[in-house]
Amino acid sequence: MSDLLLLGIETTCDETAAAVVRRREDGSGSILSNIVLSQFDEHAAYGGVVPEIAARAHVEVLDDVIARALRAAGVTLADLGGIAAAAGPGLIGGVIVGLTTAKALALAARKPLVAVNHLEAHALTARLTDSVPFPYLLLLVSGGHTQLVCVTGVGRYEKLGGTIDDAIGEAFDKTAKMLGLPYPGGPAVERAALGGDPNRFALPRPLLGRPEPNFSLSGLKTAVRLEALRIAPLSDHDVEDLCAGFQAAIVDVVTDRVRYGLRAMRERGHAPSALVLAGGVGANQAVRRALHKVAADGGTRLAVPPPELCTDNGAMIAWAGAERLALGRRDGLDFSPRARWPLAEVDAAQGAAATAPAA
Numbered sequence: 001m002s003d004l005l006l007l008g009i010e011t012t013c014d015e016t017a018a019a020v021v022r023r024r025e026d027g028s029g030s031i032l033s034n035i036v037l038s039q040f041d042e043h044a045a046y047g048g049v050v051p052e053i054a055a056r057a058h059v060e061v062l063d064d065v066i067a068r069a070l071r072a073a074g075v076t077l078a079d080l081g082g083i084a085a086a087a088g089p090g091l092i093g094g095v096i097v098g099l100t101t102a103k104a105l106a107l108a109a110r111k112p113l114v115a116v117n118h119l120e121a122h123a124l125t126a127r128l129t130d131s132v133p134f135p136y137l138l139l140l141v142s143g144g145h146t147q148l149v150c151v152t153g154v155g156r157y158e159k160l161g162g163t164i165d166d167a168i169g170e171a172f173d174k175t176a177k178m179l180g181l182p183y184p185g186g187p188a189v190e191r192a193a194l195g196g197d198p199n200r201f202a203l204p205r206p207l208l209g210r211p212e213p214n215f216s217l218s219g220l221k222t223a224v225r226l227e228a229l230r231i232a233p234l235s236d237h238d239v240e241d242l243c244a245g246f247q248a249a250i251v252d253v254v255t256d257r258v259r260y261g262l263r264a265m266r267e268r269g270h271a272p273s274a275l276v277l278a279g280g281v282g283a284n285q286a287v288r289r290a291l292h293k294v295a296a297d298g299g300t301r302l303a304v305p306p307p308e309l310c311t312d313n314g315a316m317i318a319w320a321g322a323e324r325l326a327l328g329r330r331d332g333l334d335f336s337p338r339a340r341w342p343l344a345e346v347d348a349a350q351g352a353a354a355t356a357p358a359a
């Protein structure tokens with residue numbers, strides 16, 4: 001098989017994104033274009049993503065974002081080997097917009113369609129940016145998901161642990177909202193934490209030392225809220241200290257849980273080639289720094305895409321599409337968008353025909 005050029009479309013949340021990626025025969029890849037239009041302004045007034053507003057905003061700009069991605073890559077639809085779109089999980093209105101557009105383009109240009117699981121796209125991005133071989137331990141930390149996953153191949157995901165309540169990104173977002181910081185909360189909390197004292201408040205580190213690598217964030221979030229209420233009204237300085245304390249607790253929790261995750265992976269007989277950090281929270285510098293050390297202590301290395309490829313983007317969708325297409329996996333135009341679609345069910349959803357080996 002020769003080089004594959006894939007268009008990728010991402011519309012599962014509040015980013016409208018399209019990109020063109022090349023996958024070479026040797027399995028390496030490069031990004032030819034990557035256009036991301038964030039809807040921050042549309043949602044800022046509400047302190048979070050409003051699904052109906054998101055879906056309408058995708059409809060308004062997606063055609064233009066795709067045209068820009070193709071233009072910036074210097075390619076036309078005819079040059080593509082396939083068209084990939086995130087088919088879930090996510091806000092269903094947005095998913096429908098992206099997947100339907102991809103189907104129309106695939107039909108018109110007579111190209112294969114690849115319906116990509118958004119989580120799988122996060123999971124495989126480090127193979128595009130860092131050529132990470134299988135197997136590896138994935139820490140997927142986004143607005144909606146917090147999971148430790150043993151990745152042994154494309155479509156082969158074994159969940160080792162996950163959150164029993166909030167996702168880490170969600171905890172960042174809720175903490176920001178509670179402290180009057182702007183949406184999206186993660187970057188705002190990280191910025192505020194820079195000037196704060198992480199030791200001023202005694203905040204809990206839930207599940208520390210438990211052998212199953214699960215997470216729990218709701219107790220930490222509540223503790224921050226109680227401290228904020230206790231010392232209200234909050235000065236800028238108080239907010240900085242609360243953010244620093246919250247982020248330090250997150251770093252301690254993530255550090256400990258990943259140590260146990262590495263252990264759990266080895267117990268299953270897999271030696272990780274890397275610890276891969278993926279999802280929006282992977283953009284957090286304190287988390288990245290801490291995990292470098294955890295990986296080294298665990299006899300492996302940390303592979304983490306640059307921050308703009310940790311948050312939602314089209315390149316990760318295009319790349320996951322290319323990895324699947326290279327294995328002969330493509331999808332029918334009747335593929336249904338999915339609001340809920342766990343990583344472990346990626347191939348089950350695609351049906352027998354779609355998972356048949358390449359001809």
Ligand code: KG4
Binds near residue numbers: 144170187279283310
């Ligand atoms: O992967 P992503 O872009 O979208 C989802 O699939 O959810 O992740 C978004 C999440 C949000 O909760 C956001 O607050 C968080 O990632 N995030 C961060 C940072 N940048 C984004 N959390 C902590 N620190 C950051 N710098």
Ligand code: ZN
Binds near residue numbers: 118122142280311
């Ligand atoms: Zn995401």
